[in-house]
Amino acid sequence: MADDAGDKTEAPTPRRRRESREKGQVAKSQELNAAVMLLGGLLGLAVFGGGIWRAMLSVMYAALDAQGDTTTEGALVLASVSLRGVIKSLAPFMICLLLVGIAVLLGQVGLLFTFQPLTPKLDKLNPINGVKRLVSPHSLVQLAQNVMKLAVIVGVAWLSIRSVMEKVVHSQGLEYVYIFPFAADLILELGMRLLLVLLVLAIIDYIYQRYRHEKQMKMTKEEVKEEMKRMEGDPVIKRRRREVQMRLAAARVSASVPQADVVVTNPTHYAVAIKYDSETMAAPRVVAKGGDHLAHKIREIAAASGVPIVEKPELARMLYAEVDTGHEIPERFYRLVAEVLAYIYEMSGSGIGPAAVPIGR
Secondary structure: OOOOOOOOOEOOOHHHHHHHHHOOOOOOOHHHHHHHHHHHHHHHHHHHHHHHHHHHHHHHHHHHHHHHOOOHHHHHHHHHHHHHHHHHHHHHHHHHHHHHHHHHHHHHHOOOOOOHHHOOOHHHHOHHHHHHHHOOHHHHHHHHHHHHHHHHHHHHHHHHHHHOHHHHHHHHHOOHHHHHHHHHHHHHHHHHHHHHHHHHHHHHHHHHHHHHHHHHHOEOHHHHHHHHHHHHOOHHHHHHHHHHHHHHHHHHHHHHHHHOOEEEEOOOOEEEEEEOOOOOOOOOEEEEEEEOHHHHHHHHHHHHHOOOEEEOHHHHHHHHHHOOOOOEOOHHHHHHHHHHHHHHHHHOOOOOOHHHOOOOO
16 A cells, blocks of 8 residues: 655655755754763863862962951952952863863754744744644653653762762861862762763763654655755656757757768767868867767768768777767877778778878878
């Protein structure tokens, strides 16, 4: 039984993929972005955390030393110095996050610049369409997935915090200078545990988003036919165009072949008509050529016009492939064509021998 014309069973065409990409419709996972950003943040914190901690410590020392200075000028100097120190220490960390964010985005969708997703669409303002999107099967499935993800993340976070709760309780007795290193180590420890779970969930979500995008991109058989018509033209028009081209080619052949000196054939697949006039041409010229049906037509016209037909399969193939109609033959074919012309002149009783055929004046 034939497939329903409305079923999207066909793979998307390259044109469909290109148009979808130009509209900003690409497969990407926000969860993967968040997970990789978290990984970049943890790695950046591990590399640059020492500098950030030292900067914060310097700010704290400066604030403690300036407790006795209550003037406005002193407060402004302290704020300026502290701000520069914090920015200087955080800059490498923020640059690291920025580069990671760009890298994960390029890894998912590649280099893409489009403003079409920002174009206002009136159907998005329709409250009925909004309600339909909220209660659609995809929205319900996504809600269930988000609830499951949240439950898993909360569970892992709780177990992780519970395992270090004793360290947190004991940290109350630490001096303030040790609070920052302790907090950094604790954040790294908890973050690495959560990161493993987030990466697994993100990879699963990315695979699902690609599958969903590919499914949405699929086309019906009728859409593929219409797409091919737009890309290659209507088959009926193409057939008519070929018929017109064949008629024009046949007309040109009918006019040029009778003027040729010889027709070189494959003998059935290719035919090349050659003419040489030592008074007007520097070298023999291809006046007509054709393959299959047109080659048969050239042979018929040559036979009816008394033009000699010589079977030279290799020469016919090379001339057909490398020399356009109306062009002189290249120098590398001079000897082969000279032999053919000399043979024709000799057979016709003109008295011109092979050595007397002037090629390439």
